Amino acid sequence: MIVILKPNSGDKEIEQVISSLKHYDLNFNISKGSHTTIIGLVGDTAKVDSEKLETNPVVEKIMIVSEPFKKANRKFHPEPTVIDINGRKIGGKEIAVIAGPCSVETKEQIISVAKAVKKSGAMFLRGGAFKPRTSPYSFQGLEAEGLELLKLAQEETGLPIVTEIMSPRHLEIFEQNVDVIQIGARNMQNFDLLKEVGRTKKPILLKRGLSSTIEEWLMAAEYIMAGGNNNVILCERGIRTFETYTRNTLDISAIPAVKRLSHLPVIVDPSHATGLSRMVEPLAKAAIAAGADGIIIEVHNNPEAALCDGPQSITPAQFDGLMKKLGKYAELEGRTL
Amino acid sequence: MIVILKPNSGDKEIEQVISSLKHYDLNFNISKGSHTTIIGLVGDTAKVDSEKLETNPVVEKIMIVSEPFKKANRKFHPEPTVIDINGRKIGGKEIAVIAGPCSVETKEQIISVAKAVKKSGAMFLRGGAFKPRTSPYSFQGLEAEGLELLKLAQEETGLPIVTEIMSPRHLEIFEQNVDVIQIGARNMQNFDLLKEVGRTKKPILLKRGLSSTIEEWLMAAEYIMAGGNNNVILCERGIRTFETYTRNTLDISAIPAVKRLSHLPVIVDPSHATGLSRMVEPLAKAAIAAGADGIIIEVHNNPEAALCDGPQSITPAQFDGLMKKLGKYAELEGRTL
């Protein structure tokens, strides 16, 4: 941590800063420039309250040198984390494919989609039971009944279930029924929910917030890991930009960025990234080319009749064609799919 | 709602769209241009599922003409809403001032700040008990104990309490202890929490999300109102922009915008808007000049020792000076403070 003093600070001001930090076990490096004096703090600066330090009237500003995340940090955990879900792995050589409808609608729908995506090679089934919708008047999901239907689809196909939690009140039924618990983009900084899922051992699929930086995203992962749950899968799903042609903008460079900053696996959601089914294919290919550990894709047997997110869903037939193409991209990356 | 058909659409495509909407009670206006055919839907289009319509393969895109919020909409409720909290009003002629520390820290601290801000003219006491922090390693608030201390401060001063809720699990103790329940910026689209507070009658202070549009913010208010709670106070607290000199950017034009779109009162948080105590004064003045119904300000007896948000807190003495100045701005606006 670097402390920059206000202009014209002298020994007295330096002394004041150092003395305010004396209860930490730190060393100090003083640099006096012609216009600026800076103090470098050496030691375990993670414990220093930078906000408090910034309030010191002699301090101009603080610069943080080290990343604020520890458990998610690759520096302290150089090996990539591979997460095991009923024997299926995310983060290893195989590229994980999660597919299914935006919402669980009926038993027939979810089972037929589950069978179809399994046949085409999907490793996991996704499907929304509790739905985060911008409008209170939109379909909010089948809720508990949706979880039941997902469970039936799992029994039928063996595919592990990925679905979103929206409230700590539902944690118990999620722990019983779900294989991977998803935290949606809008809840990425719902810290209470992060703490709650941190107390379980279930794998957590943590979507990046709509306007979050990578650092904030990794700090959200850190919340879960600080609670004792290291099974975090990061999911880039597009960020908000000024572009209106697509609903969001896929941050393709977040993939290599996260792989370098963290040991956690990172997957990509090309369906939500743009909201346009015709863009799923080019973005899914690009995601694999850029090093993603997996993709999560919305597949609906009848997108036109879907209760939500129809415009971004592809059909089982399109998904089947896509999987064949993606296999070749995985191969070029030395991976399987 | 306007439906724009794909290029080269003809009567068959028009017929298909109309027939897909026949179960709604709508009229249709067809405009055939040289390159573009559009269908105008007339009637209660709020019920039409625009996403589903957009999936129709003959549809190029949908344009929404009406605002998606109803209960929060000034069109259907032309009179401004005035919210009454223990006899004190927000949204009327008087500009409401809410003041207090970022976090409740000790009994002495909260009582002394409460007394000071009351003396200077504050109408409400703010103070965080449950704190949303970016890092799991930062001080998370005194939690339930913080609510107790706020209650003591209220008994001592009579000031109603404004404090943030972070989980639906705490709703009961908030209903018992708190006068205005705050929903923080990071939970603006925590739809589960919005629904829960919508079931109470407590006034809700709804902060605008960090990167939310005004429409999304009003839709969050709509969630609360759809549950039956019309006591919503909107709070502009700065949005995320590319500027790094200030923590956020106060969207001063949101004040007149919200006043026109909605009947709900809107207040401004100049402390969080920039994160810099020296900017509280110019922004508080600007907020009143732009028509805000109130301001919420962080005041700490010893900002340098504050457990959070010290850099943006002002002292009771500064607050007292500020109140004197603001009174004159309120007067120019034909209001009191």
Place this chain on the structure above:
Amino acid sequence: MIVILKPNSGDKEIEQVISSLKHYDLNFNISKGSHTTIIGLVGDTAKVDSEKLETNPVVEKIMIVSEPFKKANRKFHPEPTVIDINGRKIGGKEIAVIAGPCSVETKEQIISVAKAVKKSGAMFLRGGAFKPRTSPYSFQGLEAEGLELLKLAQEETGLPIVTEIMSPRHLEIFEQNVDVIQIGARNMQNFDLLKEVGRTKKPILLKRGLSSTIEEWLMAAEYIMAGGNNNVILCERGIRTFETYTRNTLDISAIPAVKRLSHLPVIVDPSHATGLSRMVEPLAKAAIAAGADGIIIEVHNNPEAALCDGPQSITPAQFDGLMKKLGKYAELEGRTL
């Protein structure tokens, strides 16, 4: 174009709008809803001044249905444009590779880089002579001398030259010495410069502005084409977002978006997109997987000693390895490189 009238408008207001538009050759479709009346304009609405219309006191707002760009619009020019530069094509089956240093520094440097990139398969040589720098105190390029050195490199290798123009005053020497004239991101809306290059027949490489929408970018292309120069190559080079880990964020979905909206070729600059040499490879692969017609890459014989943009430049040896890998991605897309 859709005109939405203010609430409670009636026949008088409708009449007023229509009469204000009677000098255009238009038809009108009126939709009267319970709360909203809208007028659809049918005909050549491109000539209607929407801003003026918006000032009409009975008008609430205007919605533009058709894209405002004509010559760049794929609707009116369904075939993709292939641009021929001394017999080398951009926009056809072959993926164009443009490579070279950020700045031309010395004769030896530019000739050695040109030879190296040519050997590895580059089709064009890039190199900055006039440099747009954020600071007036940074190296501003060799200017006219840089163009001379590029010309020498071209004589030596036969590679056509791509370099940036910064002022209309230099247009004449660019026309004489350069094969493709680049308009940089910061000049994307330097309308005077766009008009000037629109008067030439030289191919123009038009970079997307840092915070521009795709529509604004295509409108900048339209400026050039409106002047009579249809040889426009679009270049996505990353947009500004809140992410700070990378300098910009590559908008990978802009590639399929532009291919659909326009017939112009679109290439990608993975070097400027992130500012990090280690990200050039994953993003170049992703660009090809997403359908780009070419890539432009910074290659420097000694990045550590580069006078600008060293952190994002790769070495000739790295470039050679990259080209081998990219060839396989091009093949999967049914293209050559």
Place this chain on the structure above:
Amino acid sequence: MIVILKPNSGDKEIEQVISSLKHYDLNFNISKGSHTTIIGLVGDTAKVDSEKLETNPVVEKIMIVSEPFKKANRKFHPEPTVIDINGRKIGGKEIAVIAGPCSVETKEQIISVAKAVKKSGAMFLRGGAFKPRTSPYSFQGLEAEGLELLKLAQEETGLPIVTEIMSPRHLEIFEQNVDVIQIGARNMQNFDLLKEVGRTKKPILLKRGLSSTIEEWLMAAEYIMAGGNNNVILCERGIRTFETYTRNTLDISAIPAVKRLSHLPVIVDPSHATGLSRMVEPLAKAAIAAGADGIIIEVHNNPEAALCDGPQSITPAQFDGLMKKLGKYAELEGRTL
């Protein structure tokens, strides 16, 4: 400047960095932490090429401590700059008001607006002759003829003229005819134009770019000042955000921020900030309350017939009413208007 070394760097790496900087006159402060080694550079670091340093393979990243602008920096010029334009001052006690139409349209129009705004107390006349328009098909201004008409209006009223330059080719006629040369938001980083106006002595009104940071804006001012022209007036005119209700978002906190970072005067354009005439009043008041040195307002005798920007223009009568109100806000700030 702070140099952070890659993890696991030792004395050899430290030595390498220091030796690469030995041709500068610097001192070095070394801080070895458990995971991070940093080197503080002390001395005139403005000359150090940070980009080059960042390319050094042992360097992880660079942090810049000092502001990169010198001549615009308040640290080195504590007194506020007051700019004198024919005896009228910007930056002093009086708040400067610049008013006039978006575009000069006819002799009658500009003279009548000039007379009206003068009567209401405006100090300067604005009016566009060369217009930056997003579409090549929109009205581009009367160009040279527009300058002639402005000159006539000046002769008639004595008001100094403020108008925008779009090309270095027009500099000579601007120097002859114009009192304050405006650089528009889209040209804020048109470095060639900045250099050209830096060679004159004319006051320059420099608008902030649509998505520029304050630092980039001050660096654009630095370009002009580095050329020898210290007469720079900064103009905040709204930045691009996700909000669509207003065209841009006025960054009201930029006013106190710029006043602290720089000695240059800063004015506000409430007309372009939102694009809505009904928001001019609240934002103009807020600008003065936040400490602006002036405002620039679009006034048109007949906004409905304006050739551009009608929706944001107010009438002379509205302007007159506004001026009366603003006078009271100026008074509260201890200023005149």
